Amino acid sequence: MARGKTKMRRIENATSRQVTFSKRRKGLLKKAYELSVLCEAEVAVIIFSQNGKLYEFSSNSEIRKTIDRYRRSTNVDTYQLCGRYILHLKQETMDMERKIELLEVSQQKLSGQCLGSCSINEIQEIGDQLEQSLSSIRKRKAQLFNDQIQQLQAKERHLKEENAKLLAKFLANPWQSTAHPRAAAINSRSSRGTDVETGLFIGLPES
Incomplete structure:
Protein backbone atom coordinates (compact mmCIF):
# COMPACT_ATOMS: atom_id res chain seq x y z
CA MET A 1 0.00 0.00 0.00
CA ALA A 2 1.49 3.36 -1.09
CA ARG A 3 1.98 5.98 1.53
CA GLY A 4 0.25 9.30 0.93
CA LYS A 5 2.23 12.47 0.33
CA THR A 6 2.69 14.54 3.49
CA LYS A 7 1.93 18.24 3.23
CA MET A 8 4.81 20.47 4.30
CA ARG A 9 3.22 22.39 7.14
CA ARG A 10 3.46 22.49 10.91
CA ILE A 11 1.91 19.54 12.73
CA GLU A 12 -0.58 21.01 15.19
CA ASN A 13 -0.83 17.97 17.49
CA ALA A 14 2.09 18.07 19.95
CA THR A 15 2.34 14.27 20.34
CA SER A 16 2.33 13.64 16.60
CA ARG A 17 4.84 16.45 16.12
CA GLN A 18 7.24 14.89 18.66
CA VAL A 19 6.90 11.41 17.11
CA THR A 20 7.55 12.80 13.62
CA PHE A 21 10.59 14.74 14.88
CA SER A 22 12.09 11.64 16.46
CA LYS A 23 11.60 9.53 13.34
CA ARG A 24 12.90 12.09 10.86
CA ARG A 25 15.82 13.05 13.08
CA LYS A 26 17.01 9.45 13.15
CA GLY A 27 16.53 9.17 9.40
CA LEU A 28 18.49 12.40 8.78
CA LEU A 29 21.42 11.32 10.96
CA LYS A 30 21.43 7.92 9.27
CA LYS A 31 21.55 9.54 5.81
CA ALA A 32 24.40 11.77 6.94
CA TYR A 33 26.36 8.76 8.15
CA GLU A 34 25.73 6.85 4.92
CA LEU A 35 26.86 9.86 2.85
CA SER A 36 30.09 10.16 4.80
CA VAL A 37 30.89 6.44 4.47
CA LEU A 38 29.84 5.87 0.87
CA CYS A 39 31.33 9.08 -0.56
CA GLU A 40 34.12 9.81 1.93
CA ALA A 41 32.56 13.20 2.54
CA GLU A 42 33.05 15.27 5.64
CA VAL A 43 29.55 15.73 7.02
CA ALA A 44 28.32 17.53 10.11
CA VAL A 45 24.71 17.85 11.25
CA ILE A 46 23.44 20.02 14.12
CA ILE A 47 19.82 19.79 15.25
CA PHE A 48 17.98 21.62 18.03
CA SER A 49 14.60 20.31 19.00
CA GLN A 50 11.64 22.54 19.83
CA ASN A 51 12.54 22.15 23.51
CA GLY A 52 16.14 23.21 22.85
CA LYS A 53 17.73 19.76 23.07
CA LEU A 54 20.86 19.34 20.94
CA TYR A 55 21.46 16.46 18.52
CA GLU A 56 24.56 16.32 16.35
CA PHE A 57 26.55 14.07 14.04
CA SER A 58 30.01 14.52 12.56
CA SER A 59 32.03 12.23 10.35
CA ASN A 60 35.14 13.83 11.84
CA SER A 61 36.33 13.01 15.31
CA GLU A 62 35.14 16.43 16.52
CA ILE A 63 32.36 18.45 15.05
CA ARG A 64 34.25 21.62 15.99
CA LYS A 65 36.92 20.83 13.37
CA THR A 66 34.27 20.65 10.68
CA ILE A 67 32.79 23.97 11.88
CA ASP A 68 36.25 25.60 11.79
CA ARG A 69 36.78 24.34 8.27
CA TYR A 70 33.43 25.76 7.26
CA ARG A 71 34.33 29.16 8.69
CA ARG A 72 37.67 29.23 6.89
CA SER A 73 35.99 28.31 3.62
CA THR A 74 33.29 30.98 3.90
CA ASN A 75 35.83 33.62 4.88
CA VAL A 76 37.91 32.87 1.80
CA ASP A 77 34.83 33.17 -0.39
CA THR A 78 33.92 36.44 1.30
CA TYR A 79 37.40 37.85 0.74
CA GLN A 80 37.26 36.83 -2.91
CA LEU A 81 33.89 38.50 -3.38
CA CYS A 82 35.12 41.67 -1.66
CA GLY A 83 38.24 41.68 -3.83
CA ARG A 84 36.23 41.38 -7.03
CA TYR A 85 33.86 44.10 -5.87
CA ILE A 86 36.75 46.43 -5.05
CA LEU A 87 38.30 45.83 -8.48
CA HIS A 88 34.93 46.59 -10.08
CA LEU A 89 34.67 49.86 -8.14
CA LYS A 90 38.21 50.83 -9.14
CA GLN A 91 37.41 50.20 -12.79
CA ALA A 164 -15.16 99.84 -17.01
CA LYS A 165 -17.03 98.28 -14.09
CA LEU A 166 -16.20 101.22 -11.84
CA LEU A 167 -17.29 103.73 -14.51
CA ALA A 168 -20.57 101.90 -15.07
CA LYS A 169 -21.19 101.82 -11.35
CA PHE A 170 -20.50 105.56 -11.07
CA LEU A 171 -22.80 106.44 -13.96
CA ALA A 172 -25.56 104.26 -12.53
CA ASN A 173 -25.43 105.96 -9.07
CA PRO A 174 -23.88 109.44 -9.49
CA TRP A 175 -25.41 110.69 -6.20
CA GLN A 176 -23.13 108.37 -4.21
CA SER A 177 -20.10 110.41 -5.26
CA THR A 178 -21.24 113.36 -3.12
CA ALA A 179 -21.30 111.13 -0.03
CA HIS A 180 -17.59 110.46 -0.34
CA PRO A 181 -15.46 113.18 1.37
CA ARG A 182 -13.01 113.36 -1.50
CA ALA A 183 -15.77 113.71 -4.05
CA ALA A 184 -17.41 116.44 -1.91
CA ALA A 185 -14.13 118.37 -1.76
CA ILE A 186 -13.77 118.15 -5.52
CA ASN A 187 -17.32 119.42 -5.98
CA SER A 188 -16.68 122.27 -3.54
CA ARG A 189 -13.55 123.40 -5.37
CA SER A 190 -15.35 123.19 -8.68
CA SER A 191 -18.22 125.37 -7.34
CA ARG A 192 -15.83 128.00 -5.99
CA GLY A 193 -14.07 128.07 -9.30
CA THR A 194 -17.40 128.70 -11.00
CA ASP A 195 -18.15 131.69 -8.70
CA VAL A 196 -14.82 133.25 -9.47
CA GLU A 197 -15.33 132.85 -13.18
CA THR A 198 -18.75 134.61 -13.04
CA GLY A 199 -17.13 137.61 -11.34
CA LEU A 200 -14.77 138.34 -14.23
CA PHE A 201 -15.69 140.59 -17.20
CA ILE A 202 -13.98 142.07 -20.20
CA GLY A 203 -13.96 145.81 -20.85
CA LEU A 204 -13.31 149.17 -19.21
CA PRO A 205 -14.33 149.70 -15.65
CA GLU A 206 -17.42 151.72 -14.95
CA SER A 207 -16.89 155.35 -13.86
Missing part, protein backbone atom coordinates in the same frame (compact mmCIF):
# COMPACT_ATOMS: atom_id res chain seq x y z
CA GLU A 92 34.25 52.31 -12.54
CA THR A 93 36.23 55.08 -10.86
CA MET A 94 38.81 55.08 -13.65
CA ASP A 95 36.07 55.22 -16.28
CA MET A 96 34.40 58.14 -14.52
CA GLU A 97 37.71 60.00 -14.27
CA ARG A 98 38.29 59.61 -18.01
CA LYS A 99 34.76 60.83 -18.77
CA ILE A 100 35.23 63.84 -16.49
CA GLU A 101 38.55 64.65 -18.15
CA LEU A 102 36.96 64.50 -21.61
CA LEU A 103 34.10 66.74 -20.47
CA GLU A 104 36.51 69.29 -19.03
CA VAL A 105 38.52 69.38 -22.28
CA SER A 106 35.31 69.76 -24.29
CA GLN A 107 34.15 72.59 -22.04
CA GLN A 108 37.47 74.39 -22.44
CA LYS A 109 37.27 74.09 -26.21
CA LEU A 110 33.70 75.42 -26.24
CA SER A 111 34.89 78.43 -24.23
CA GLY A 112 37.64 79.13 -26.78
CA GLN A 113 40.56 77.61 -24.86
CA CYS A 114 43.05 74.88 -25.83
CA LEU A 115 42.26 75.22 -29.55
CA GLY A 116 45.88 75.04 -30.69
CA SER A 117 45.85 71.26 -31.08
CA CYS A 118 42.46 71.15 -32.85
CA SER A 119 42.15 70.41 -36.53
CA ILE A 120 39.93 72.28 -38.96
CA ASN A 121 37.23 69.65 -38.71
CA GLU A 122 37.26 69.79 -34.89
CA ILE A 123 37.01 73.58 -34.94
CA GLN A 124 34.15 73.37 -37.43
CA GLU A 125 32.37 70.89 -35.17
CA ILE A 126 32.87 73.16 -32.16
CA GLY A 127 31.46 76.08 -34.15
CA ASP A 128 28.39 74.04 -35.12
CA GLN A 129 27.81 73.10 -31.49
CA LEU A 130 28.04 76.75 -30.44
CA GLU A 131 25.60 77.78 -33.17
CA GLN A 132 23.12 75.15 -32.02
CA SER A 133 23.50 76.23 -28.40
CA LEU A 134 23.05 79.89 -29.33
CA SER A 135 19.96 79.06 -31.37
CA SER A 136 18.45 77.19 -28.43
CA ILE A 137 19.22 80.08 -26.09
CA ARG A 138 17.59 82.59 -28.43
CA LYS A 139 14.47 80.45 -28.76
CA ARG A 140 14.19 80.16 -25.01
CA LYS A 141 14.72 83.90 -24.60
CA ALA A 142 12.02 84.68 -27.15
CA GLN A 143 9.64 82.28 -25.43
CA LEU A 144 10.21 83.96 -22.07
CA PHE A 145 9.62 87.39 -23.60
CA ASN A 146 6.39 86.22 -25.24
CA ASP A 147 5.17 84.74 -21.96
CA GLN A 148 5.93 87.98 -20.16
CA ILE A 149 4.13 90.04 -22.83
CA GLN A 150 1.08 87.80 -22.60
CA GLN A 151 1.04 88.19 -18.83
CA LEU A 152 1.22 91.99 -19.13
CA GLN A 153 -1.53 92.03 -21.76
CA ALA A 154 -3.73 89.90 -19.56
CA LYS A 155 -3.09 92.26 -16.67
CA GLU A 156 -3.93 95.23 -18.86
CA ARG A 157 -7.22 93.66 -19.95
CA HIS A 158 -8.06 92.94 -16.33
CA LEU A 159 -7.42 96.56 -15.35
CA LYS A 160 -9.52 97.85 -18.23
CA GLU A 161 -12.39 95.59 -17.20
CA GLU A 162 -12.14 96.85 -13.62
CA ASN A 163 -12.14 100.47 -14.81
Whole structure:
Protein backbone atom coordinates (compact mmCIF):
# COMPACT_ATOMS: atom_id res chain seq x y z
CA MET A 1 0.00 0.00 0.00
CA ALA A 2 1.49 3.36 -1.09
CA ARG A 3 1.98 5.98 1.53
CA GLY A 4 0.25 9.30 0.93
CA LYS A 5 2.23 12.47 0.33
CA THR A 6 2.69 14.54 3.49
CA LYS A 7 1.93 18.24 3.23
CA MET A 8 4.81 20.47 4.30
CA ARG A 9 3.22 22.39 7.14
CA ARG A 10 3.46 22.49 10.91
CA ILE A 11 1.91 19.54 12.73
CA GLU A 12 -0.58 21.01 15.19
CA ASN A 13 -0.83 17.97 17.49
CA ALA A 14 2.09 18.07 19.95
CA THR A 15 2.34 14.27 20.34
CA SER A 16 2.33 13.64 16.60
CA ARG A 17 4.84 16.45 16.12
CA GLN A 18 7.24 14.89 18.66
CA VAL A 19 6.90 11.41 17.11
CA THR A 20 7.55 12.80 13.62
CA PHE A 21 10.59 14.74 14.88
CA SER A 22 12.09 11.64 16.46
CA LYS A 23 11.60 9.53 13.34
CA ARG A 24 12.90 12.09 10.86
CA ARG A 25 15.82 13.05 13.08
CA LYS A 26 17.01 9.45 13.15
CA GLY A 27 16.53 9.17 9.40
CA LEU A 28 18.49 12.40 8.78
CA LEU A 29 21.42 11.32 10.96
CA LYS A 30 21.43 7.92 9.27
CA LYS A 31 21.55 9.54 5.81
CA ALA A 32 24.40 11.77 6.94
CA TYR A 33 26.36 8.76 8.15
CA GLU A 34 25.73 6.85 4.92
CA LEU A 35 26.86 9.86 2.85
CA SER A 36 30.09 10.16 4.80
CA VAL A 37 30.89 6.44 4.47
CA LEU A 38 29.84 5.87 0.87
CA CYS A 39 31.33 9.08 -0.56
CA GLU A 40 34.12 9.81 1.93
CA ALA A 41 32.56 13.20 2.54
CA GLU A 42 33.05 15.27 5.64
CA VAL A 43 29.55 15.73 7.02
CA ALA A 44 28.32 17.53 10.11
CA VAL A 45 24.71 17.85 11.25
CA ILE A 46 23.44 20.02 14.12
CA ILE A 47 19.82 19.79 15.25
CA PHE A 48 17.98 21.62 18.03
CA SER A 49 14.60 20.31 19.00
CA GLN A 50 11.64 22.54 19.83
CA ASN A 51 12.54 22.15 23.51
CA GLY A 52 16.14 23.21 22.85
CA LYS A 53 17.73 19.76 23.07
CA LEU A 54 20.86 19.34 20.94
CA TYR A 55 21.46 16.46 18.52
CA GLU A 56 24.56 16.32 16.35
CA PHE A 57 26.55 14.07 14.04
CA SER A 58 30.01 14.52 12.56
CA SER A 59 32.03 12.23 10.35
CA ASN A 60 35.14 13.83 11.84
CA SER A 61 36.33 13.01 15.31
CA GLU A 62 35.14 16.43 16.52
CA ILE A 63 32.36 18.45 15.05
CA ARG A 64 34.25 21.62 15.99
CA LYS A 65 36.92 20.83 13.37
CA THR A 66 34.27 20.65 10.68
CA ILE A 67 32.79 23.97 11.88
CA ASP A 68 36.25 25.60 11.79
CA ARG A 69 36.78 24.34 8.27
CA TYR A 70 33.43 25.76 7.26
CA ARG A 71 34.33 29.16 8.69
CA ARG A 72 37.67 29.23 6.89
CA SER A 73 35.99 28.31 3.62
CA THR A 74 33.29 30.98 3.90
CA ASN A 75 35.83 33.62 4.88
CA VAL A 76 37.91 32.87 1.80
CA ASP A 77 34.83 33.17 -0.39
CA THR A 78 33.92 36.44 1.30
CA TYR A 79 37.40 37.85 0.74
CA GLN A 80 37.26 36.83 -2.91
CA LEU A 81 33.89 38.50 -3.38
CA CYS A 82 35.12 41.67 -1.66
CA GLY A 83 38.24 41.68 -3.83
CA ARG A 84 36.23 41.38 -7.03
CA TYR A 85 33.86 44.10 -5.87
CA ILE A 86 36.75 46.43 -5.05
CA LEU A 87 38.30 45.83 -8.48
CA HIS A 88 34.93 46.59 -10.08
CA LEU A 89 34.67 49.86 -8.14
CA LYS A 90 38.21 50.83 -9.14
CA GLN A 91 37.41 50.20 -12.79
CA GLU A 92 34.25 52.31 -12.54
CA THR A 93 36.23 55.08 -10.86
CA MET A 94 38.81 55.08 -13.65
CA ASP A 95 36.07 55.22 -16.28
CA MET A 96 34.40 58.14 -14.52
CA GLU A 97 37.71 60.00 -14.27
CA ARG A 98 38.29 59.61 -18.01
CA LYS A 99 34.76 60.83 -18.77
CA ILE A 100 35.23 63.84 -16.49
CA GLU A 101 38.55 64.65 -18.15
CA LEU A 102 36.96 64.50 -21.61
CA LEU A 103 34.10 66.74 -20.47
CA GLU A 104 36.51 69.29 -19.03
CA VAL A 105 38.52 69.38 -22.28
CA SER A 106 35.31 69.76 -24.29
CA GLN A 107 34.15 72.59 -22.04
CA GLN A 108 37.47 74.39 -22.44
CA LYS A 109 37.27 74.09 -26.21
CA LEU A 110 33.70 75.42 -26.24
CA SER A 111 34.89 78.43 -24.23
CA GLY A 112 37.64 79.13 -26.78
CA GLN A 113 40.56 77.61 -24.86
CA CYS A 114 43.05 74.88 -25.83
CA LEU A 115 42.26 75.22 -29.55
CA GLY A 116 45.88 75.04 -30.69
CA SER A 117 45.85 71.26 -31.08
CA CYS A 118 42.46 71.15 -32.85
CA SER A 119 42.15 70.41 -36.53
CA ILE A 120 39.93 72.28 -38.96
CA ASN A 121 37.23 69.65 -38.71
CA GLU A 122 37.26 69.79 -34.89
CA ILE A 123 37.01 73.58 -34.94
CA GLN A 124 34.15 73.37 -37.43
CA GLU A 125 32.37 70.89 -35.17
CA ILE A 126 32.87 73.16 -32.16
CA GLY A 127 31.46 76.08 -34.15
CA ASP A 128 28.39 74.04 -35.12
CA GLN A 129 27.81 73.10 -31.49
CA LEU A 130 28.04 76.75 -30.44
CA GLU A 131 25.60 77.78 -33.17
CA GLN A 132 23.12 75.15 -32.02
CA SER A 133 23.50 76.23 -28.40
CA LEU A 134 23.05 79.89 -29.33
CA SER A 135 19.96 79.06 -31.37
CA SER A 136 18.45 77.19 -28.43
CA ILE A 137 19.22 80.08 -26.09
CA ARG A 138 17.59 82.59 -28.43
CA LYS A 139 14.47 80.45 -28.76
CA ARG A 140 14.19 80.16 -25.01
CA LYS A 141 14.72 83.90 -24.60
CA ALA A 142 12.02 84.68 -27.15
CA GLN A 143 9.64 82.28 -25.43
CA LEU A 144 10.21 83.96 -22.07
CA PHE A 145 9.62 87.39 -23.60
CA ASN A 146 6.39 86.22 -25.24
CA ASP A 147 5.17 84.74 -21.96
CA GLN A 148 5.93 87.98 -20.16
CA ILE A 149 4.13 90.04 -22.83
CA GLN A 150 1.08 87.80 -22.60
CA GLN A 151 1.04 88.19 -18.83
CA LEU A 152 1.22 91.99 -19.13
CA GLN A 153 -1.53 92.03 -21.76
CA ALA A 154 -3.73 89.90 -19.56
CA LYS A 155 -3.09 92.26 -16.67
CA GLU A 156 -3.93 95.23 -18.86
CA ARG A 157 -7.22 93.66 -19.95
CA HIS A 158 -8.06 92.94 -16.33
CA LEU A 159 -7.42 96.56 -15.35
CA LYS A 160 -9.52 97.85 -18.23
CA GLU A 161 -12.39 95.59 -17.20
CA GLU A 162 -12.14 96.85 -13.62
CA ASN A 163 -12.14 100.47 -14.81
CA ALA A 164 -15.16 99.84 -17.01
CA LYS A 165 -17.03 98.28 -14.09
CA LEU A 166 -16.20 101.22 -11.84
CA LEU A 167 -17.29 103.73 -14.51
CA ALA A 168 -20.57 101.90 -15.07
CA LYS A 169 -21.19 101.82 -11.35
CA PHE A 170 -20.50 105.56 -11.07
CA LEU A 171 -22.80 106.44 -13.96
CA ALA A 172 -25.56 104.26 -12.53
CA ASN A 173 -25.43 105.96 -9.07
CA PRO A 174 -23.88 109.44 -9.49
CA TRP A 175 -25.41 110.69 -6.20
CA GLN A 176 -23.13 108.37 -4.21
CA SER A 177 -20.10 110.41 -5.26
CA THR A 178 -21.24 113.36 -3.12
CA ALA A 179 -21.30 111.13 -0.03
CA HIS A 180 -17.59 110.46 -0.34
CA PRO A 181 -15.46 113.18 1.37
CA ARG A 182 -13.01 113.36 -1.50
CA ALA A 183 -15.77 113.71 -4.05
CA ALA A 184 -17.41 116.44 -1.91
CA ALA A 185 -14.13 118.37 -1.76
CA ILE A 186 -13.77 118.15 -5.52
CA ASN A 187 -17.32 119.42 -5.98
CA SER A 188 -16.68 122.27 -3.54
CA ARG A 189 -13.55 123.40 -5.37
CA SER A 190 -15.35 123.19 -8.68
CA SER A 191 -18.22 125.37 -7.34
CA ARG A 192 -15.83 128.00 -5.99
CA GLY A 193 -14.07 128.07 -9.30
CA THR A 194 -17.40 128.70 -11.00
CA ASP A 195 -18.15 131.69 -8.70
CA VAL A 196 -14.82 133.25 -9.47
CA GLU A 197 -15.33 132.85 -13.18
CA THR A 198 -18.75 134.61 -13.04
CA GLY A 199 -17.13 137.61 -11.34
CA LEU A 200 -14.77 138.34 -14.23
CA PHE A 201 -15.69 140.59 -17.20
CA ILE A 202 -13.98 142.07 -20.20
CA GLY A 203 -13.96 145.81 -20.85
CA LEU A 204 -13.31 149.17 -19.21
CA PRO A 205 -14.33 149.70 -15.65
CA GLU A 206 -17.42 151.72 -14.95
CA SER A 207 -16.89 155.35 -13.86
